[in-house]
Amino acid sequence: MQQAYINSGILETYVLGCASEKEAEEVLYMAEQYPEIMDALRQLEDDMEVIAANMAINPPPHVWPKVERKIEDLIRHRPLEPALYRETTESYRKAHTDGSHIIAIEGESTHMRVHKVWRWVFLGVFILGKIFLAFAIYYFVQSMRSEREIEKLQNQIEQLKR
C-alpha cells in the first residue's frame, strides 16, 4: 500500500509545491504514519536540490544588501501580533474574575517617548521664557534707575527747602 502511494506521484507534486491543500495534508499525514513514505519524501527533496544545483547561478552581489535592508525594515516595523492582544485580554479577564478591577502596570523603562510636535512646543516655550526674562531684567533696571532719580530729586528738593 505504501509503495503504491509512493509510486502514485503524489509525493512529487507535493515537493514541487503544486499539490492541493488537501493533498498536502494527506502527504504529511502519510509521511508521519509510514517511515518509507517519509524516506521517499526526503529523497525527493534531495532530488529537488539536485535539479536546482544543476541550474544554479550566483545572484549579483548587490542583491544581498537589498535583501538585508528589506529584512531590517521588516524587523523594525514588525506589526503587533494578535497573540499579544489575546494575552492581554486574557489577563484582563483573569483580573476581573479574581474580583480585582485594577490592573497594575509597571513600566521597566525610565524614559518616555513623546510626539515630535512637542519639540516645537518646547522650543516655543523656551524662546518665550527668554523674552520674558529679557523684559523682566529691562524693567527691573528701569525701575532701579527711576528710584535712583526720585531719590536724587527728593534730595535736591530738601536742599532747596533749607
Added chain:
Amino acid sequence: MLFGYILDVVKDEKLAEQYLAETFSSIPLQENEFFTSDGNEYCKLQNLARTALSSFYNSNKNDSTENGSPKRPNSFLKLMTATQRQVFCGLYYCGKTTSGLAAELNITSTEVRKLLKEAFTIVRNNSGNATGVH
C-alpha cells in the same frame, strides 16, 4: 540555487533579482513555519519563492511559449520525452496545478502525476553525470 530557479521562471535578470529579494524578505513574516517545520531548507525556500512568484505565474498562465522551458540548457530536460518535459516544466517552472495541466494536456491528473514521477526518476538516475549551468 534559488536565483537560478527564479531566473528560469521569469527569464529576466532584473525581475529575478526582485523576486529573490521578495522571497528572502518574506522569511521573517513566516519564521515560525519556516524554522520549526521539518524538511529540506531549499525546498522551503523554493516554496516561498513560488508564493512570491504566484502573481507572475497567473499573469503568464496562457503563455504556452516553449511550455515554460528555461532558456538556459538543462541536461535533465534533454533526457525527458516531450510529454514528460511538458509536465515537468508546466508544474516546476509555470506553477500550474496538476488538475489544470491535466485539462490542458487532455489527460487525467493520475497520468500527470505518473509522468512527473517518471521525470523525477530520470533526474535521480542521472544526477551523477548532470552538467548544468554554473
